[in-house]
Amino acid sequence: MSTEHAPNSTPCAAPGGPAQPMVDIRSLSLWYGGSQALKDISLTIPKSMVTAFIGPSGCGKSTLLRCLNRMNDLVENVRIQGAVDVNNRDIYSPTENVDVLRKRIGMVFQRSTPFPKTIYENIAFGPRITGIKRQHELDRIVEASLSGAALWDEVKDRLHHSALGLSGGQQQRLCIARALALKPELILFDEPCAALDPIATAKIEELIIELKKDYTIAIVTHNLQQAARISDYTAFLYLGELVEFGPTTRMFTNPESDKTKSYVTGRFG
Numbered sequence: 001m002s003t004e005h006a007p008n009s010t011p012c013a014a015p016g017g018p019a020q021p022m023v024d025i026r027s028l029s030l031w032y033g034g035s036q037a038l039k040d041i042s043l044t045i046p047k048s049m050v051t052a053f054i055g056p057s058g059c060g061k062s063t064l065l066r067c068l069n070r071m072n073d074l075v076e077n078v079r080i081q082g083a084v085d086v087n088n089r090d091i092y093s094p095t096e097n098v099d100v101l102r103k104r105i106g107m108v109f110q111r112s113t114p115f116p117k118t119i120y121e122n123i124a125f126g127p128r129i130t131g132i133k134r135q136h137e138l139d140r141i142v143e144a145s146l147s148g149a150a151l152w153d154e155v156k157d158r159l160h161h162s163a164l165g166l167s168g169g170q171q172q173r174l175c176i177a178r179a180l181a182l183k184p185e186l187i188l189f190d191e192p193c194a195a196l197d198p199i200a201t202a203k204i205e206e207l208i209i210e211l212k213k214d215y216t217i218a219i220v221t222h223n224l225q226q227a228a229r230i231s232d233y234t235a236f237l238y239l240g241e242l243v244e245f246g247p248t249t250r251m252f253t254n255p256e257s258d259k260t261k262s263y264v265t266g267r268f269g
Contacts, residue, residue, distance in 0.1 A: 022047040022186060022216040023068060028082035030063060030072065037063045039240045041082075045233070050208060050217045052231035052248065054224060055263070060240040061220045065188050068218065069105040070098050087185050103130065106179030110191040112171035114163035114178075119146075119155050122163045122174055126182045141181050148214075149177035150207050169200025173207065187211065189219040193226065205230050224264060228252050236260045 023045035030038040038060050045051045053061035066072045067084060070091060084091050091101055103126070115122050123142040132138060142159070146152040151173045155166070163174055172192060179187055189208070193201040208217060208230050221227050227234055228248060235245040236257075244251065244260045255261045262268055 020047040021045065022087060023218070024083075024085040025064075025067075026083045026085075028064070028067060028084060029080070030060075030067065031079045032075065033077040037240050038067070041237075041242045043235055043242060043245045045216065045218055047216050048212055048214075049232040050212050050219060050230055051233040051235065052227035053218065053220045053235050053237060054222075054227050055237035055243075056268070057222070059237040061235075061237050062190055064235075064237065065190055065218060065220050068186065068188055069102050069107055071107070073098065103182045104185050106182065106184035106187045108172070108175050108179060108187065108189045108192050110194045112168060112175050112195075114166070114171050114174050116162070116164060118160045119163045119166070119174065120159040122178055123181050126178060130182070145177040145181040146174075148180045148211070149173045150203065150210070151177055167200070169196050169203055172196065172200070172204060176204075176207065176211075184215065186216045186218065189217065191220055191222065193221075193223070201226075224252075224266075236263060238263070 021044045025044070026042050028038055028041045029036065041064060053064060055061050063072065067080070068086065068091075072078050072080070080092065086101075086105065090096070115125060117125070120142055123145050124138045127138060127141050132141070143152060143156075146155060151170060154170065155174075158165075163171065166174060176187075176192075192208075193204050196204065205226065208219065211217060212232075219227075219231065231248045233246065234248045234251040236243045236251065236255075236259075238259060244255060244257045246256075251260065252264050255264060
């Protein structure tokens with residue numbers, strides 16, 4: 001994998017005033033072997049807001065999301081050009097510790113991935129790896145993380161039962177709690193509600209809105225209504241290109257691009 005750097009882009013403005021940038025993506029391109037998946041993408045994700053990536057299947061939105069914690073490094077024959085700064089740190093710098101980076105940037109996947117351990121051990125696993133051993137400190141982190149994921153009241157009496165016994169929606173909130181336990185700067189959600197029923201989906205959406213008080217969130221979703229409900233900013237990608245990026249309200253009511261208008265009104269995709 002190789003990277004090249006590009007000039008700084010201008011941070012976008014948040015609704016109602018300027019926003020502090022959390023992620024600055026500059027001239028980012030990515031190839032899987034000879035196939036180019038991302039084409040010269042530049043955008044700035046504001047701090048303490050929800051940014052949604054939308055677009056038809058295969059447009060590059062999940063690939064872009066995975067560039068933010070270098071998950072694409074795990075794919076064979078990947079080549080990347082451009083730059084990505086997270087909280088003013090170049091995450092593609094040769095000196096960047098990728099393991100540390102992935103603790104700073106939590107990720108929740110399309111399907112819940114609880115460990116085959118107890119609910120308690122699912123949350124305590126990450127903090128233990130970082131060196132936290134004292135029981136009272138682990139207890140505090142487990143409770144705070146489960147509370148942060150709106151799950152504590154539902155599981156506090158069965159912390160030492162298997163996490164695999166939880167419902168699908170509860171398992172997804174457990175995975176969110178597991179990410180919160182490492183106190184990330186940024187949380188990435190890749191289609192977190194795709195496998196959930198409407199009630200569980202509503203709980204995840206409410207949780208994401210609550211979490212943005214303390215975290216910056218980027219979410220990939222195929223659900224345009226979901227993007228409209230929970231995001232502050234929306235990026236529309238098509239065939240690996242960033243077609244349009246801006247405040248969600250404008251993107252859905254008065255998009256600048258005819259292609260965006262066609263997509264959000266359901267004419268294609």
